[in-house]
Amino acid sequence: MATRDHLRHEMAIRRLTVSHVEQITPSIVRVTLIGDALGDFSAPGPTDHVKVFFPDPATGILTVPELRADGIHRPAEGVIISRDYTPRRFRPAPFGAAELDIDFVLHAPEGTHGTPQDPAGGGPASAWAASARPGDQIAVAGPRGSRLAPRDVREVVLIADETALPAFTRWLTMLPESTRITGLLDVADEEVEAYLDDEQTARASIEWLYRTDGPGQLEEAVRSLELGPDVYVWAAGEASALAPVRRHLKHDVGLRPDQFDVQGYWRRGVVNFDHHAPVDPSDPD
Ligand SMILES: Cc1cc2nc3c(=O)[nH]c(=O)nc-3n(C[C@H](O)[C@H](O)[C@H](O)COP(=O)(O)OP(=O)(O)OC[C@H]3O[C@@H](n4cnc5c(N)ncnc54)[C@H](O)[C@@H]3O)c2cc1C
Structure with a gap:
């Protein structure tokens, strides 16, 4: 029997700032995020995932749900855009800034309208990652649980x-x-x-x-x-x-x-x- 134990985490929605961007391969970019809110981040399962919130490409405004004592609330205004990503690596830093790496596949490289694999191509997450710069803001929710x-x-x-x-x-x-x-x-x-x-x-x-x-x-x-x-x-x-x-x-x-x-x-x-x-x-x- 292949047992994968399950852990639940307290829900958190963290507003984070891009500190570093690195092109790992022509189609994969690594974005490093920092922020005080990362202090208690934990992702001990291999398939853990977070919900990443991106600014609305039309307005540049980042709209994030609010976490209150009675649950998660949608703000009255703004467009919420989110996608699932894997926390590639988390570096806790007891005396400095903790860092979270997320690796984004760029599936519609700049100047193209999709790839041969997907002529429809594109998407707000991929587009955001393709032009991410230090100082940019996003938000990350979860992980809500981990399967070890x-x-x-x-x-x-x-x-x-x-x-x-x-x-x-x-x-x-x-x-x-x-x-x-x-x-x-x-x-x-x-x-x-x-x-x-x-x-x-x-x-x-x-x-x-x-x-x-x-x-x-x-x-x-x-x-x-x-x-x-x-x-x-x-x-x-x-x-x-x-x-x-x-x-x-x-x-x-x-x-x-x-x-x-x-x-x-x-x-x-x-x-x-x-x-x-x-x-x-x-x-x-
Ligand atoms: C648990 C989980 C973990 C994930 N971890 C990662 C991760 O670490 N890194 C990562 O890059 N992705 C990861 N993904 C996949 C990612 O969430 C999707 O690829 C997502 O749809 C990308 O959002 P988008 O806004 O770029 O495209 P969307 O707006 O969702 O889609 C727009 C169009 O692009 C197409 N599309 C979406 N993704 C791709 C792709 N990769 N290649 C070609 N066409 C595509 C869609 O079919 C659609 O036609 C993960 C997904 C899950 C469920």
Whole structure:
């Protein structure tokens, strides 16, 4: 049984300031956030996520819900724009400024109207990250809860596209050293490989799959895995690409529900996709 303990956190909505912006790969930018409110930030689970609030692109005004004793309230005015992101790394600093890194995939590079993968392209989060500068303000809510890494599994398979690479790297540090990790990384092209450093690359047996090489590779790679009886599989990325992966794990391999977790982090053509929606609407959990 792959047990993932669950922790609840007290709800917090933190207004934060960009302190640093770094281009990690041509399509991924790391934004470092600071603010007094980070003092009690905690995200101990590999798949933890926060809700990031962005300024309205039309007005530049950042509208954030208010947290009061009786719950969360919408302000009477303003447009609330939020998306889910992974707290890539948190650096607590007992005597200085704590820092939170969030890695944003830029899916509509400046000057284009979408990418070959998504001609509709763009989105307020991606657009904000593409032009983020030190001093910019955003807000971060959560995480509301954490599902910890299972301590009792010998073999883990992690499947991720670019949006799930931050969570992938968290898994690498949060799984016990004795756990054997296989990574299937479904990315646009080889330029994304620079996202991982040598230590991360050495921690897992990684297969990079480039979407530029054509469709169907992820499903084929998953089908060719030799999975042990007690394996744990986590997959996250574009929902429709993961539907056949989930189908295979659930129906062909016959993994138990506690042995796999397949999460749609976005869905092609859907604005602000709700990751609680089923990856495969024809076969919900
Ligand atoms: C739990 C969780 C953790 C996540 N962590 C991260 C993270 O750490 N880093 C990260 O970059 N993303 C992460 N995501 C994904 C991110 O929330 C979505 O990609 C989000 O839709 C981006 O918002 P947007 O405003 O840029 O685009 P939206 O306004 O939501 O969408 C506009 C259009 O862009 C398309 N689109 C959205 N994302 C992409 C993409 N990546 N590539 C191509 N087209 C896209 C949509 O299909 C739509 O057509 C996470 C999602 C979840 C659920």
